[in-house]
Every structure is written in C-alpha cells, then in structure tokens.
Amino acid sequence: MVDLGVIDRTDDRPPYRQIATQLRRLISTGKLTPGAKLPSESELIEHYGVARMTVRQALQELRGEGLVVAEHGKGVFVRSAPPVRRLASNRFARAHRKEGKAAFLVEAEATGRKATVDQISVTTEPAPADIADRLHLAEGARVVMRSRRYLADGVPVEIATSYVPESIAAGTAITSTDTGPGGIYARIEEQGHELGRFTEEVTARMPTPEERKVLQIGAGVPVMTLVRTAFDVDDLPVEVCDTVKVSHAYVLEYDVPAR
Amino acid sequence: MVDLGVIDRTDDRPPYRQIATQLRRLISTGKLTPGAKLPSESELIEHYGVARMTVRQALQELRGEGLVVAEHGKGVFVRSAPPVRRLASNRFARAHRKEGKAAFLVEAEATGRKATVDQISVTTEPAPADIADRLHLAEGARVVMRSRRYLADGVPVEIATSYVPESIAAGTAITSTDTGPGGIYARIEEQGHELGRFTEEVTARMPTPEERKVLQIGAGVPVMTLVRTAFDVDDLPVEVCDTVKVSHAYVLEYDVPAR
DNA sequence: CGATTGAACTCCTCTAGACGACTATGTACC
DNA sequence: GGTACATAGTCGTCTAGAGGAGTTCAATCG
Numbered sequence: 022m023v024d025l026g027v028i029d030r031t032d033d034r035p036p037y038r039q040i041a042t043q044l045r046r047l048i049s050t051g052k053l054t055p056g057a058k059l060p061s062e063s064e065l066i067e068h069y070g071v072a073r074m075t076v077r078q079a080l081q082e083l084r085g086e087g088l089v090v091a092e093h094g095k096g097v098f099v100r101s102a103p104p105v106r107r108l109a110s111n112r113f114a115r116a117h118r119k120e121g122k123a124a125f126l127v128e129a130e131a132t133g134r135k136a137t138v139d140q141i142s143v144t145t146e147p148a149p150a151d152i153a154d155r156l157h158l159a160e161g162a163r164v165v166m167r168s169r170r171y172l173a174d175g176v177p178v179e180i181a182t183s184y185v186p187e188s189i190a191a192g193t194a195i196t197s198t199d200t201g202p203g204g205i206y207a208r209i210e211e212q213g214h215e216l217g218r219f220t221e222e223v224t225a226r227m228p229t230p231e232e233r234k235v236l237q238i239g240a241g242v243p244v245m246t247l248v249r250t251a252f253d254v255d256d257l258p259v260e261v262c263d264t265v266k267v268s269h270a271y272v273l274e275y276d277v278p279a280r
Numbered sequence: 281m282v283d284l285g286v287i288d289r290t291d292d293r294p295p296y297r298q299i300a301t302q303l304r305r306l307i308s309t310g311k312l313t314p315g316a317k318l319p320s321e322s323e324l325i326e327h328y329g330v331a332r333m334t335v336r337q338a339l340q341e342l343r344g345e346g347l348v349v350a351e352h353g354k355g356v357f358v359r360s361a362p363p364v365r366r367l368a369s370n371r372f373a374r375a376h377r378k379e380g381k382a383a384f385l386v387e388a389e390a391t392g393r394k395a396t397v398d399q400i401s402v403t404t405e406p407a408p409a410d411i412a413d414r415l416h417l418a419e420g421a422r423v424v425m426r427s428r429r430y431l432a433d434g435v436p437v438e439i440a441t442s443y444v445p446e447s448i449a450a451g452t453a454i455t456s457t458d459t460g461p462g463g464i465y466a467r468i469e470e471q472g473h474e475l476g477r478f479t480e481e482v483t484a485r486m487p488t489p490e491e492r493k494v495l496q497i498g499a500g501v502p503v504m505t506l507v508r509t510a511f512d513v514d515d516l517p518v519e520v521c522d523t524v525k526v527s528h529a530y531v532l533e534y535d536v537p538a539r
Numbered sequence: 540c541g542a543t544t545g546a547a548c549t550c551c552t553c554t555a556g557a558c559g560a561c562t563a564t565g566t567a568c569c
Numbered sequence: 570g571g572t573a574c575a576t577a578g579t580c581g582t583c584t585a586g587a588g589g590a591g592t593t594c595a596a597t598c599g
Contacts, residue, residue, distance in 0.1 A: 023440075028408075035551080035552060035553085036552085036553080061578075063578080063579080072554045072556095073556090074553070074554075075552080075553090075554080080580095085344060085500060086486045087485070091580060091581090092579090094561030094564090094580065110534065110536050122582080159551085186447070218535060218536060218537050218538055219537075220534065220536070221536060222533050222534075223532040224504070224526060226528060227501075228501060229345075242486075243485065243502035244482050245483070269485060271483060272482070273481065274482075275480045275482070275534045276562090277478040278478075279475040279476055279478065294581080296583085320549065322548085330583080330584085331584045331585065332583080332584090333582090333585090334583060336551090337582080350550060352551070352592080353551095353591030354549065354591080355547050356549095356550080392587060520593075
C-alpha cells in the first residue's frame with residue numbers, strides 16, 4: 022500500500038481537505054498511477070482516525086476535480102488518461118470530402134483510433150429560436166435535425182446535433198441515417214451550395230446529468246461545446262452543428278492569420 | 281418563498297437527487313433568477329422532511345454544476361451570469377496594434393467593459409520543456425516570462441503567462457512591467473519579427489485550488505486553457521502565451537476557411 | 540447619537556451509526 | 570464441470586445530532 026501522511030489538528034485547514042491534499046499529491050507525484058486503486062474508505066478511516074463522512078468528503082473533492090472515479094462495489098480509482106484527440110482547423114478540407122470520408126473518421130484515422138458512431142436519430146422539426154437565428158431562417162421554419170454520438174475506441178467522446186434547412190436537405194441522403202460518402206457536407210455541396218467557410222464558437226461548462234449519462238462521465242468532468250456554422254460561397258448559412266465534447270478528450274487547434 | 285415539490289419515495293431516484301432536480305428546475309424556469317437566494321438548509325429540511333446531510337448533498341450537486349454558490353453565513357444563491365466576452369479570431373489584427381492598443385483592451389472596449397490588469401510579474405528564466413519545444417529553443421534556453429491577471433469590471437476572468445525568447449526580448453520594454461503602446465506584439469515587430477500567424481490550442485479542465493483562488497471561482501466551475509503561439513512571417517515562433525480563462529466568461533470565436 | 544453586545548440565522552465541519560446495492564470470490568451442490 | 574449461493578468488501582445513501590464560524594440586525598449601553 023502507499024504511505025499516507027497524518028492529520029495535523031493544529032493546521033487551520035480542515036481534516037478532509039488535508040486528506041484530499043495528501044491523496045492528490047500521491048497522484049500528482051506518480052505514486053498512484055492512472056488506473057490504480059486508492060485505499061478504500063475503511064482503510065482511510067482507520068489510518069486517519071476520522072469518521073466515514075470526513076473521508077468521503079475528501080474523496081468527493083478529488084472526484085470534483087476529475088482526478089478519480091468511484092466504482093460502486095469495487096473502489097476508487099485514479100482516472101486513466103483518455104485518448105486525446107487533436108482537432109486541427111483544416112479538418113474540413115475539401116480534399117477529404119472528395120475522398121469520400123467524413124470528418125470524424127478522417128481525424129480518428131489520423132490518430133490510429135477506432136472511431137464509431139451510434140445513437141443516430143434523424144427528425145424534421147421547427148427550428149429552435151437560436152438555430153433559426155444562425156441559419157437566417159424565419160422562426161418556426163423546419164429543419165432536418167441529425168443527432169448522433171461519437172466514440173473513440175469504444176469510449177464516448179462527443180455528442181453532436183446538426184441542423185440543415187429543410188429546403189436544402191429535402192430529398193437527399195441527409196434525411197437518411199446513412200448520409201453516404203463524404204457525409205452531410207458532400208450532400209450539401211451536391212445541392213449547389215459550395216462551402217466557403219465555417220465559424221466555430223467554443224466555450225466550456227459542466228455537463229447536465231443527461232449529458233453525463235450519454236457521455237459516461239462522472240460528476241466533475243467538464244465538457245466543451247462547439248457550435249459550428251457552415252456557410253456556402255455566397256455566405257449563406259447552410260448548416261449548424263452543435264457538439265458537446267468530453268473536455269479532456271480533445272484539444273482544439275486553430276490557425277489564425279495575423280492579417 | 282418559491283413553491284417546492286415533494287419527494288416521491290416510490291421513485292427509484294434517491295431523495296437528494298429529486299431535491300436537486302426540483303431546485304434545478306426552479307432555476308432553469310426562471311422562478312429563481314440569478315442572484316436570488318435559495319431556501320435555507322433549515323427550510324429545505326423542514327419542507328422535505330429529510331436529514332440535514334440529504335439536503336446538503338442536493339445543494340452539493342448544484343454547486344458541482346456551477347449553478348449556485350454558497351456564501352458562509354448568508355445563504356446559497358443562484359450564480360449570477362458573469363459578463364461573457366466573445367473573443368473573435370481577428371482580435372490580433374495589426375490595425376489595432378498600429379493604433380497603440382493591446383489586444384485585451386481592444387476586446388474590452390468593444391463590449392463596453394472596464395478592463396484592468398494586475399498581478400504583473402516579469403522574470404527571466406530557463407524555458408520549461410514544453411515552452412522550449414514550442415519556441416524551437418534548446419532545452420534550458422532563457423526566456424522572458426510575463427505573468428498577469430485580467431479583470432473585467434473588477435472580476436477576475438483570466439490569468440496569462442507569456443514566454444518570449446530572451447534573444448528577442450532583451451533590451452526592450454518586454455522586460456518592463458509596462459510594455460508600452462501596442463503591447464508585446466508591437467515590441468516584437470519592432471525587433472524585426474513581423475508577425476505572420478498564430479496557432480491556438482484550446483481545451484478545458486477543472487481548475488487547480490490555486491487557480492480557484494486567483495480567479496476567485498468556487499469548486500465546480502471549469503476553466504478553458506488557450507495556448508497561443510505567435511509566428512513571424514518567416515514562420516519562426518516568437519512568443520508563446522499560456523492563458524487560463526474562467527470558462528463561463530468566454531466564448532471563443534474562430535473563422536475557418538473551407539479551403 | 541454612536542458603538543457595542545447579543546441573538547438569530549446562515550453554511551461548514553465532524554461524529555457515529557445504519558441499511559442498501561454492487562462486485563468479487565470461494566464453496567457447496569448438482 | 571458448471572451453477573447457485575453465501576460471504577466479505579466496496580461505495581451509495583440516509584439519519585440524528587453536535588459545535589464552529591461568518592453575517593445580519595436589533596437592542597442596549599455609554
């Protein structure tokens with residue numbers, strides 16, 4: 022077992038915080054490596070001579086930082102570093118679409134991971150207000166809504182929802198589960214909307230309980246949201262894609278000219 | 281007071297989670313607006329007929345989501361929406377530098393906020409390994425390191441650390457607390473390194489306890505990290521800027537050509 | 540009138556114990 | 570050999586209570 026410290030009752034920091042600090046140090050110094058099991062609650066209680074709730078509060082702190090995950094009936098484990106996917110800003114280059122590949126698969130292939138998509142749903146509905154705004158549509162105009170979940174090596178890493186105006190999507194494979202070679206963007210271009218540029222808006226927040234479930238992440242793991250709007254060469258918005266990514270699974274890369 | 285629901289003991293979700301859900305709904309439906317005070321622990325205990333720890337566990341859940349903040353001795357309050365700053369990808373346009381304005385001030389001015397900078401420190405040290413790598417420097421080469429904290433309307437929103445090779449920074453205002461008109465980038469260009477492009481790497485994570493203190497945020501509020509590397513027209517890296525931003529205070533905007 | 544005191548209220552921390560649910564493992568039985 | 574079961578160990582949830590510390594505000598004292 023690892024060597025734990027003791028609680029200093031003269032320290033003005035509360036015991037649960039001291040315990041958390043000592044456990045945190047074990048992780049950051051590598052004495053506890055990813056996947057390793059922390060001492061059980063009982064062991065910590067005995068070692069530190071405190072009540073159960075005090076130990077649990079310390080562990081709660083570490084879970085809140087996303088450092089550890091608790092598994093019911095098994096123990097508390099140091100979170101294993103998930104695969105990091107780098108998203109380069111040229112990932113929608115037309116060359117890839119010409120090759121008949123969807124963006125997600127291209128990225129995954131580049132990093133040697135097995136990419137899968139599931140929980141696909143396709144519906145046609147009135148556009149939500151913010152989406153209608155981004156697509157320059159009248160309120161209540163109908164859009165094709167495509168939701169799906171992406172997994173890398175079987176681990177959920179992202180959920181995404183695309184919105185395409187019905188006027189563009191109608192009668193194309195966009196309304197099918199399988200959008201065909203090259204994905205949505207290839208279909209949109211076939212409809213005479215050659216893509217000109219994208220805008221992306223990035224921010225981060227804590228996941229909702231539902232997102233936690235779908236992405237299989239514990240409390241204390243933040244998500245990044247990326248809302249991408251695709252414009253054709255006439256600067257007409259043709260698609261909005263709202264994605265929620267497990268933050269530690271992604272690094273977004275952008276290239277910005279100095280002008 | 282607001283109208284709370286009741287606990288359904290036949291529901292398979294635990295009571296604390298039901299309480300959290302009901303409070304969450306009060307917030308999301310606007311019955312509790314930002315800044316409003318939630319019912320006190322005592323009131324919740326009496327209303328739901330549960331033990332203190334059960335109520336606290338529900339509140340803990342909401343704090344973990346960053347929805348509420350607890351203030352010792354006062355109560356628990358709905359987190360007031362902080363000022364959101366949009367960072368457009370053209371924020372480093374040369375035109376602004378020519379006008380003698382630093383990037384942060386330009387942004388703040390555009391949104392009508394009062395921007396301030398404090399906790400400035402300037403030192404010269406051997407470059408950390410990852411920085412040396414990004415700057416194409418030999419390990420141990422010396423860099424000027426500039427740290428500072430940014431505040432919008434007096435609220436901390438970002439901490440940043442810039443690294444400039446000593447070969448470029450030596451003898452310039454970069455080594456002074458005040459970098460002069462146009463900021464670091466103007467000084468770098470004066471040294472004959474006309475800026476050509478930037479790369480930015482964005483990800484999100486939970487803050488360290490120290491970051492929490494400096495940024496004055498509670499547990500449960502994530503941060504975004506943005507590492508920007510500046511290249512001159514010869515594609516030589518001339519600066520790396522590592523920033524940690526309070527996530528809910530920022531939306532990053534990028535423009536990506538379709539190529 | 541101003542300053543101090545005290546009470547009431549808030550959230551923070553901790554104790555001690557209980558039962559439940561999930562996981563793993565060994566054992567007895569078929 | 571394989572299945573079913575018992576058991577021990579784990580974390581999850583809840584109860585009931587205690588003292589501490591920060592905040593607020595009204596009453597009291599000088």
